[in-house]
Amino acid sequence: MNAEASEETTTPEQNVIEIRNLRKEYYGPETVVAVDDVDLDIREGEFFTILGPSGSGKSTLLQMITGIETPTDGEIRIDGDLVNNVKSYNRNTSLVFQEYALFPHMSARENVEYGLMLRGVPEAERRERADDMFELMNLVGKEDRNIQELSGGERQRVATARSLVIEPDVLLLDEVLGALDEKLAKEMQVELKRIQEEVEKTFVFVTHSQEEAFSMSDRIAIMNQGSVEQVGTPLEIYNNPTSEFVADFLQMPNLITGEIVSVHDRLVTLESDGIExxxxxxxxxxxxxxxxxxxxxxxxxxxxxxxDHENTFEAVVTDTIFKGSYTEYAVQLLNDRELRVHETTGESLLSEGSEVKVGFAPDAVVVFS
Incomplete structure (x- = not known):
């Protein structure tokens, strides 16, 4: 065997979901395009998040993946099979709703075992598989509690267990942390990621929260008005937003448009509202x-x-927003342009009206074409 033949080859990552030219229209007095020409590949075993503002089409996209909605055009393939017209109960996916959709008259165990019962799984096997789920969800000892006796976070875990116990290829989660308070939502972010890594399943998570998306996801698709604006890892998207919409949605307000006034070997000089x-x-x-x-x-x-960078400007602090580990300052340049500065919180804060100097390195910017 030659040296080339003995080298290890890299196995390409397998796509579990492939979406091509997907479109969804709703008809009424006017035609509404909810999803417009979307292409996506979702890989096996990854935590993939569909992120966007309200009305961006993210939940409609999820509902087409699960089979609740039928595409107007395009293709959805799961494990290579075209599923456009396959009913949701015949797809090997499972959906967790924001409201959890648990049966309030049942115990936690009865809720978890419900899908298995519908599939004719024998009682002993149902119990064993449910027990595994209660252990995975850190809910041991609460199996016989009525749903109404559980906290919001516990209900969320029961709903996740009920969806996972049927062993789907893909678990779909639609705004499932939206009903929780901030502290509990942060705890559940950690729990969901832990669960996903332990079961080694593909999770497709829909949210409008950048914090949820960036803290849990392997990759993120950002949607806007029915289309996908950008797909990438959290770090790729944060460091290199590819459009002004993405930068604005991620609350990066320091966008400047200017006209080039000179070009040199290393630097390009732009003028905007009287400042270079x-x-x-x-x-x-x-x-x-x-x-x-x-x-x-x-x-x-x-x-x-x-x-003392090549870009240094006099400014005045117009707002100080304490965020805990960091402080956000709004500063106004001499031409009245407002910029935002994030600085690690120190022993004291700058007060409104403070005169400061702000600046940035020439290579610190992201340029949009």
């Missing part, structure tokens, strides 16, 4: 030329106080 900004030439697309209009983003944490 210098950005790294390597960050721009194509060949920048004088007169071109460019929009760029300065990430909040890359805009710094009291620095």
């Amino acid at each position: 900004y210098r950005i790294a030439k390597k960050k721009t697309a194509g060949t920048p030329a004088v007169g071109d209009e460019v929009t760029f983003l300065i990430p909040n944490e890359r805009l710094l106080f009291d620095n």
Whole structure:
């Protein structure tokens, strides 16, 4: 065997869900396009999140994956099989609703075993599989409690157990943390990720919360008006938002549009509202030329106080927002443009009206084409 033949080959990641040119229209006095020409690949065993504002089409997309809604056009394949017209109960997926949809007159065990009972699983096997779920969900000792006696977080785990016990290929979760208080929602983020890693199943999670998406996901698809704006890992999306919508949705307000006034070997100088900004030439697309209009983003944490970068400006603090581990400052430049600075919280905070200097390095920006 030669050296080349003995080398290990990398097995390509297997897609469990493949979506091509997917479209969903609702008909009435006017046609409403809820999902528009979506292409997505969701990999086996990953925690994949569909993120977007209300009305972006994310829940409609999830409902088409699970079979509640039928596509107007395009294809959905699960494990390679076309499922456009396959009923939800014949797909090897399971859906957890925001309201959990648990039976209030049943115990936790009866809820978890319900799907197995419908499938004709013998009682002894139902009990064994449910017991495994109660252990996985840290609910041992609460099997015989009535649903109404459980906390919100416990109900959420019972609903997840009921969906997982039937051993689906894909678990779909629709805004399942939305009804929980902030502390419990943070705890459940950790729990859901732990559960997903232990069962090694594909989780498809829908949310409007950036914190939920970024804390749990292997990859994220950000939706806007029925279309997918960007797909990537949390770090890829945060470091390189590909559109102004993504930057704005992720609450990155430091977007500046200017006209190029000079181009040098290393730097491009732009003018916007009477202020000149210098950005790294390597960050721009194509060949920048004088007169071109460019929009760029300065990430909040890359805009710094009291620095000596090539971009340094006098400013006034107009708002101080304490966030715990960091503080967000709104600052106003001399041309009245407002920018946001994130700084690690120290022993004291800058007060409103404080005169400061802020700036950024030329290569700290993200440039949009």
